[in-house]
Each structure stands twice: as C-alpha cells, then as structure tokens.
Amino acid sequence: MRLKLICALAIAGIALSGCSLPRGAGITSEVLHEQNAKEPTFSVVAVSRSNVAQVASWPVTGWSGGYNWIPAKGGPNGVSIVSGDHVKLVIWDSQDNSLLTAAAQKQVSFAPMEVSPQGTIFVPYLGEIVVNGLTPSAAREVVQKAMEPIAATAQVQLSVEAGMRNSVDLVSGAGKPGTYPLPTRNYTILTLLAEGGGIDPTLKNPLVRLIRDSKTYEIRADRLFAEANKNTTLRGGDKVIVREDDRYFTSLGATGSENLIGFERESITALEAMSLVGGLNGSRANPKGVLILREYPQKALRADGLKGPKMRNVIFTFDLTTADGLFAARNFKVNPMDTVLATESPLATANTVFGLMRTVVGLNNAL
CATH class of the missing domain: 3.30.1950.10 (wza like domain)
Structure with missing residues (x-):
C-alpha cells in the first residue's frame, strides 16, 4: 500500500513538473515553442561571435542610438555686443x-x-x-x-x-537655476554648471541637454566631465537643462532583480546588463537560456534578414556556458525598452519535484 502511494505521488509530481509548479519564468523550450509553428509571430536569433556584428548593424530601437553634442571650440576673449544689450x-x-x-x-x-x-x-x-x-x-x-x-x-x-542675447539660461537640474550673463566668448558649459551650484545630486544618471537655435543637443554628464573636448563654449540665448536619463530595460525571470533598470552608461552590453540585474540566480537560472526580447518598427524589416530583422518581434538567445556565447554577449548592445529574460533551468523544476517527493516519503514513513 505504501509503495503504491509513493508511486502515485511520484507520477503526480512528474505531471506537476510539466505544467503547474510555481516558477519565476518559463524554461527556454516553452518560451521559444512557437518558433516551430507554421506561422510564428516572432523570430529567434542565436547570437554568436559570427553574427554579433551583423546584428549590431540593424536599426536601433528605443532611442536615436547615440547622443549628439557640440565639440568644444574656444573663441577670442571678450563678448561681442549684440542687439538687446x-x-x-x-x-x-x-x-x-x-x-x-x-x-x-x-x-x-x-x-x-x-x-x-x-x-x-x-x-x-x-x-x-x-x-x-x-x-x-x-x-x-x-x-x-x-x-x-x-x-x-x-x-x-x-x-x-548683457541682454538676453548675451546670456544663457540654466533651466533645471542644478543648485541655482537662472539666467547667467556671458562675461567672455570662452564661457563654457562646465563653468555655467559650476556657477549654477552643480548638478542636483538626487538625479540618477544625469543627462545634460543644450538647446540652441531650435536644435537640441544631449550628452551624459559623466562623459561631459570626463572628456575635455566636450566642454563646449556657450552662446547667447543658449538654454541648458539637466535631467535624468530616462532610458531603461526590463529584467525578468531567474535574475537577481526583476525590475526596470536604468542605463548607467551611454551604452550597455548584454553581459553588463546581467551584472546590473545582479547576475543569474544560481539555483534557478539556465545559463544556456538567456533571452533578450526586442520589437522593431515596421520600416526596419528586411526580407533577407541581413541589414535588418525579418519580423518585428525578435528574441535574441545567448548561451553563457561557452566562450563564444560570453564574447557575443560582451559585444551585443542592449537597447532601451528591451526585455532581458533569464529562463528557468529544467533541473530546478526537477529538483523541486524530487524535494516534494522526499517530503511526501518522509511524511509517509512517519505514519
């Protein structure tokens, strides 16, 4: 009688492992199951060192793909008189x-x-x-x-x-926003930020935006501070805004964090993204099944799949158990609005079932 009960519970446990045990994410085969359908709604791209450069040439998503900025260019000392002064x-x-x-x-x-x-x-x-x-x-x-x-x-x-045409506006994101006259033609944006009390320390991943002649230029604050040739000279009428870089990607599944993750750098690779989310859950994650989900605009689609994806919805897969997969992840850039998904390991589900069986057997022995 006891043996029959154990067998019945084992069979039930195996059935549960396939469909109903609670998990943080699906296993790889479940997520990618539709790729074998007659008319799948997404395409799957296994990223390796042989194709990572090709994939990198595809149109970017979630933003323009880079910040544009005006390089530093000094002028003669002194400020020219203009109308309004x-x-x-x-x-x-x-x-x-x-x-x-x-x-x-x-x-x-x-x-x-x-x-x-x-x-x-x-x-x-x-x-x-x-x-x-x-x-x-x-x-x-x-x-x-x-x-x-x-x-x-x-x-x-x-x-x-100085009148309005010989002054600049520090609009927001600094300690002392306001209008600042230009004392010389060599007045730089770093000088403005210093006189304005510096960047608000509560801003995460601050971004500096310059509006000039109806055009907008942007640069990450960390890059502005690090590269001398980015310390551009200001002109009368310029407007400077400091705000948070609002780009993010989503982390889901068997990772160290399920959250919206902000971009701490101008660009982030798949390997860096895994570090930002706390890595893979050692007891649950499948390192052969790290997926990045991305949606492309219709205009980006290409029939040959070389210069662009064949379908709007694309799942990129990475095998982090091989050197090829690790190097590919190191060179693959995550785009804003991407979803990084670490799938569950089949062994984790099996261990859960066996743990359940051991518990049941223990209870049965106690009867």
Whole structure:
C-alpha cells in the first residue's frame, strides 16, 4: 500500500513538473515553442561571435542610438555686443566750454542705452553709432573717435550689461537655476554648471541637454566631465537643462532583480546588463537560456534578414556556458525598452519535484 502511494505521488509530481509548479519564468523550450509553428509571430536569433556584428548593424530601437553634442571650440576673449544689450557711457571732458559737461562738472554719465535691432546706440551730438559685433573695448574706441570733432580731449568710459542675447539660461537640474550673463566668448558649459551650484545630486544618471537655435543637443554628464573636448563654449540665448536619463530595460525571470533598470552608461552590453540585474540566480537560472526580447518598427524589416530583422518581434538567445556565447554577449548592445529574460533551468523544476517527493516519503514513513 505504501509503495503504491509513493508511486502515485511520484507520477503526480512528474505531471506537476510539466505544467503547474510555481516558477519565476518559463524554461527556454516553452518560451521559444512557437518558433516551430507554421506561422510564428516572432523570430529567434542565436547570437554568436559570427553574427554579433551583423546584428549590431540593424536599426536601433528605443532611442536615436547615440547622443549628439557640440565639440568644444574656444573663441577670442571678450563678448561681442549684440542687439538687446545695454551700453552705459561716462564721458570725461576738461574743456571749460564743453558741449557735453556742465560748467562745474568734468564728466557726464548717460543712462544705459539699449542696443537697437539695427545694432546702434544713440549718443547726443554724435547720432547713431554702430556697436553691434564689437567688443566693449572696440566700441569705446569707435565712440572716442566719433567724439574727436566736438571734444578732442574728451575721454570715454564704456561698459556693457548683457541682454538676453548675451546670456544663457540654466533651466533645471542644478543648485541655482537662472539666467547667467556671458562675461567672455570662452564661457563654457562646465563653468555655467559650476556657477549654477552643480548638478542636483538626487538625479540618477544625469543627462545634460543644450538647446540652441531650435536644435537640441544631449550628452551624459559623466562623459561631459570626463572628456575635455566636450566642454563646449556657450552662446547667447543658449538654454541648458539637466535631467535624468530616462532610458531603461526590463529584467525578468531567474535574475537577481526583476525590475526596470536604468542605463548607467551611454551604452550597455548584454553581459553588463546581467551584472546590473545582479547576475543569474544560481539555483534557478539556465545559463544556456538567456533571452533578450526586442520589437522593431515596421520600416526596419528586411526580407533577407541581413541589414535588418525579418519580423518585428525578435528574441535574441545567448548561451553563457561557452566562450563564444560570453564574447557575443560582451559585444551585443542592449537597447532601451528591451526585455532581458533569464529562463528557468529544467533541473530546478526537477529538483523541486524530487524535494516534494522526499517530503511526501518522509511524511509517509512517519505514519
């Protein structure tokens, strides 16, 4: 009677192993079962060193595939005067019969004058003087020379207050957002971030965005800090925004973490992704069955499957028990919105069944 009971439980356990025991993910054969159907809805690509370069040439998904940025380019020291700036003049004249100063005074100050859309300022007795595109020192010399016919000994002092076209906006993501005037033509984005209190430390994987002339440029903050040639020079009217890099991939199955995983770098390989999710669960995962699920846009499809996938839904498979599979995973880039799935090992299910049987036998012996 006892033997019959054990056999019955063993048969039931084997049946359970095939269909109903609780697991974190399916086994590889279950997930990929449809690939053998007459009309499958996805294609399967086993990634190896022989085809990883070909797959890498397929259109990227989830983002543009790279950040565009303006390389650093220095300019001459000083800032050119532009429309909207305010120019202040102080004229010193020692002549007793000066046209500009009162009898008891030797200098006269003019209220700040806004540079017109035509790039000029109006100076009494001199008329419109073009200052657009000049540095403050060059503009002072122009005013000085224009004044010689009426006040040969007069001295001109000129200062400029930057208008909106000679300032930049630090919009968000820093300690002190605001509008910052450009003191020189060599004012860089790192200087702006430093004066703005630095990047908000609560931002994860910060991204720096520059808006200029209706175009948007982006770079990861860590790369901006690391590469000197990325410290671009700012122009008047630039807007700088610091925000979190919102790219992510999904981790599921027998991994160390089932979660949305943010991109800690500009690009992440499949092997690095496994590290970010805490690796494979040693007691559950099948290292021969690591899958990456990806969806391509319709325009990316190619009939030959060389320069693009044949189907929109693609499952890439990796065997991490071989050197070929490890090197392939090391060179395969995960795209934003991908799903990294570690399938369950069939042995894990079998061990669960045998553990159940041992428990049942133990209970039966106790009867």
